[in-house]
Amino acid sequence: MKPMRRCRRGFPLLCLAAALLVAAALLPGAAVAEGVTPSEARRLRDEVKDMFYHAFDGYMKYAFPLDELRPLSCQGEDSLGGYALTLIDSLDTLALLGDKEKFGAAVEWVGKNVRFDINKTVSVFETNIRILGGLLSAHLLASDYATGMRIQSYDDQLLHLAADLAQRLLPAFDTPTGIPFGSVNLMYGVDENESKITSTAGGGTLTLEFGILSRLTNNTVFELVTKNSVRGIWSRRSKLNLVGAHINIFTGEWTQKDAGIGTSIDSFYEYLLKAYLLFGDEEYLYIFQEAYKAAMHYLHHDPWYVEVNMNSGATVWPLFNSLQAFWPGLQVLAGDVDPAIRTHAAFFSVWKKYGFTPEGFNLATSTVQNGQRSYPLRPELIESTYWLYKATRDYRYLDVGRDILTSLQYGARCPCGYCHISDVETHKQDDHMESFFLAETVKYLWLLFDLGAGPDNIVENGPYKYIFSTEGHLLPVTPEIALVDEHCSYFGAFCNASADRGYGTSASSTNHKKTNYTQLGDIQTPSGHYSAPDMLTTRGYIKGVCPGLTHAQKLGISYSDEEGNILEQTSEGHEDHGVSAVESSVQSQSSNIILISNPVGSQQDEALESRPESGDGVDIVTADSDSLSHDNTGGSLGVNTEEISEGTEFTSKQTED
Numbered sequence: 001m002k003p004m005r006r007c008r009r010g011f012p013l014l015c016l017a018a019a020l021l022v023a024a025a026l027l028p029g030a031a032v033a034e035g036v037t038p039s040e041a042r043r044l045r046d047e048v049k050d051m052f053y054h055a056f057d058g059y060m061k062y063a064f065p066l067d068e069l070r071p072l073s074c075q076g077e078d079s080l081g082g083y084a085l086t087l088i089d090s091l092d093t094l095a096l097l098g099d100k101e102k103f104g105a106a107v108e109w110v111g112k113n114v115r116f117d118i119n120k121t122v123s124v125f126e127t128n129i130r131i132l133g134g135l136l137s138a139h140l141l142a143s144d145y146a147t148g149m150r151i152q153s154y155d156d157q158l159l160h161l162a163a164d165l166a167q168r169l170l171p172a173f174d175t176p177t178g179i180p181f182g183s184v185n186l187m188y189g190v191d192e193n194e195s196k197i198t199s200t201a202g203g204g205t206l207t208l209e210f211g212i213l214s215r216l217t218n219n220t221v222f223e224l225v226t227k228n229s230v231r232g233i234w235s236r237r238s239k240l241n242l243v244g245a246h247i248n249i250f251t252g253e254w255t256q257k258d259a260g261i262g263t264s265i266d267s268f269y270e271y272l273l274k275a276y277l278l279f280g281d282e283e284y285l286y287i288f289q290e291a292y293k294a295a296m297h298y299l300h301h302d303p304w305y306v307e308v309n310m311n312s313g314a315t316v317w318p319l320f321n322s323l324q325a326f327w328p329g330l331q332v333l334a335g336d337v338d339p340a341i342r343t344h345a346a347f348f349s350v351w352k353k354y355g356f357t358p359e360g361f362n363l364a365t366s367t368v369q370n371g372q373r374s375y376p377l378r379p380e381l382i383e384s385t386y387w388l389y390k391a392t393r394d395y396r397y398l399d400v401g402r403d404i405l406t407s408l409q410y411g412a413r414c415p416c417g418y419c420h421i422s423d424v425e426t427h428k429q430d431d432h433m434e435s436f437f438l439a440e441t442v443k444y445l446w447l448l449f450d451l452g453a454g455p456d457n458i459v460e461n462g463p464y465k466y467i468f469s470t471e472g473h474l475l476p477v478t479p480e481i482a483l484v485d486e487h488c489s490y491f492g493a494f495c496n497a498s499a500d501r502g503y504g505t506s507a508s509s510t511n512h513k514k515t516n517y518t519q520l521g522d523i524q525t526p527s528g529h530y531s532a533p534d535m536l537t538t539r540g541y542i543k544g545v546c547p548g549l550t551h552a553q554k555l556g557i558s559y560s561d562e563e564g565n566i567l568e569q570t571s572e573g574h575e576d577h578g579v580s581a582v583e584s585s586v587q588s589q590s591s592n593i594i595l596i597s598n599p600v601g602s603q604q605d606e607a608l609e610s611r612p613e614s615g616d617g618v619d620i621v622t623a624d625s626d627s628l629s630h631d632n633t634g635g636s637l638g639v640n641t642e643e644i645s646e647g648t649e650f651t652s653k654q655t656e657d
């Protein structure tokens, strides 16, 4: 049941605005006066740069080498392991801003001074995304001439640090399920009384960093344990293909069964797709598509997302939580742009209402959720704004960026940096500045305006495509990491980067039932529109599928039988069929490529149901170029604001369209 959209008293301006936006969208190329011009985008970009240095210099002056800055009192604090967290988290932002001098000095300092043989118990998740990811991205920038950030004296110090750190995290993975403990002592392994409960994101947000480390060091163990962890989680999904929020890593029982796309789960989804995009490993893509389809079916109350019981699908929490705001950006990467536009507009309307997004916003009462009133400088809405601008080149996303920047400048700027907002209704400032402010929030804002100004940075114009980690770290899709050569030698399909069909055609020009494949991820087409012909000429993220080879063969690693039941729809208790299911699935895939699009639609259901019978390697999710060729400037920014204020019904289970 969808809430009706109509103009109602109290919102005439919004309705008018909506009508105008729709009208504007109907006129291709219609110029609209109010938009951010390239020269204003340049000015905003420079303002963001100033924002970066206000906070970074404040950190260096008052907090370094402690972990984080207290920007109100101008002091420092250790919040993670006591190893200059904010500096490590900021390294690749320095490089992105082109500050070779500070980047070089910081890399050198970290290489000389940071040590991990310390008696500290740290979060595996946070240490991975902030420290390991920060070290690896900086290493890849500092060691490669092609990035323009090559440091002469650099000799892989950060890579060695990263390998040492990851080695120290490994004891956490020694559990019956393969899902790691939430925390580990860097010197002594897992503490005696460490909790056996961890979050889904905690076990599912490790693959990118550990996988890169494996590929850079030729030590497969890192990739293996993190993939096992993902399989350990996914094999315990519910019959609805939903995962809960917390799980016991010894028994595999879910201790918190609320499924959602926000808190405790969010980046589990993100890393499934990104691990595929970075590594070309279709197993992650397969899991992502199943998981995504279920999320869109059970969690999506267009344009919002709710939390439901993972077994019954019944709505538990009709809450927007601010971590959900990464989702539209992920949808852009998955090629599912239309719902992303609507959801982003809804989330942004919450920002507009308060000037910031609260951690929790109750959709039933349209009020800030008590106890979740703060805005700790989170990046997710800005991140999605960047991706949507990149996908659509709709100037209104620059306007959104300008609004967000303005809020931060007026509400959060404080003496030595930027302050958390402890209550979005009072805008009271809090004496904290999380390291992700410099790693992500500022980075995505800067990228947004730089793109608007006519981009000049390594992400848009550099030698590689980049995947952003969940901490915003730049992870280049280099041949070394993406194993392009191996794909070539195994597939013969993907290796021809200049082939104008991109993938798959040479390997299997026969047997294509569906020819509607298109591109996941590459949204750098100059036109800014998702027209299928353009997509087919792009290259990079998409790998062909390897017919007849298992993942174990491809990566030279093997998996235990136990986690093999990935393909079992009914999950628990069918573990012995697992491996063959995985293998036959891999073998049966043709090089059809895969697009997440209209995933709730019945077409996909049919495609999935018919998979076993179909001999010619049916694609995993049907590509539907229709939705891609839509004009994505569809004018829904702000349209949904009325739904916030009227309080939508969130009492019943998701109903079918």
Ligand SMILES: *[C@@H]1O[C@H](CO)[C@@H](O)[C@H](O)[C@H]1NC(C)=O
Pocket: 119
């Ligand atoms: C490690 O740190 C803990 C907590 O600070 C302390 O109790 C313990 O004695 C230390 N262990 C060693 C071997 O220094």
Ligand SMILES: *[C@@H]1O[C@H](CO)[C@@H](O)[C@H](O)[C@H]1NC(C)=O
Pocket: 192, 193
């Ligand atoms: C772990 O818990 C046990 C039982 O409560 C206690 O005796 C022991 O001292 C604890 N160990 C640590 C390192 O805290």
Ligand SMILES: *[C@@H]1O[C@H](CO)[C@@H](O)[C@H](O)[C@H]1NC(C)=O
Pocket: 216, 217, 218
């Ligand atoms: C990893 O293996 C490749 C191919 O055998 C080799 O070229 C490379 O130098 C190795 N890298 C490391 C860090 O040992």
Ligand SMILES: *[C@@H]1O[C@H](CO)[C@@H](O)[C@H](O)[C@H]1NC(C)=O
Pocket: 496, 497, 498, 499, 500
């Ligand atoms: C790669 O593709 C280009 C353009 O389609 C073609 O001219 C070239 O022969 C291909 N190379 C190989 C090795 O297949």
Ligand SMILES: *[C@@H]1O[C@H](CO)[C@@H](O)[C@H](O)[C@H]1NC(C)=O
Pocket: 513, 514, 515, 516, 624, 625, 626
């Ligand atoms: C591709 O998709 C379009 C739109 O959904 C459809 O009309 C067309 O028949 C499809 N083509 C093939 C070959 O499936």
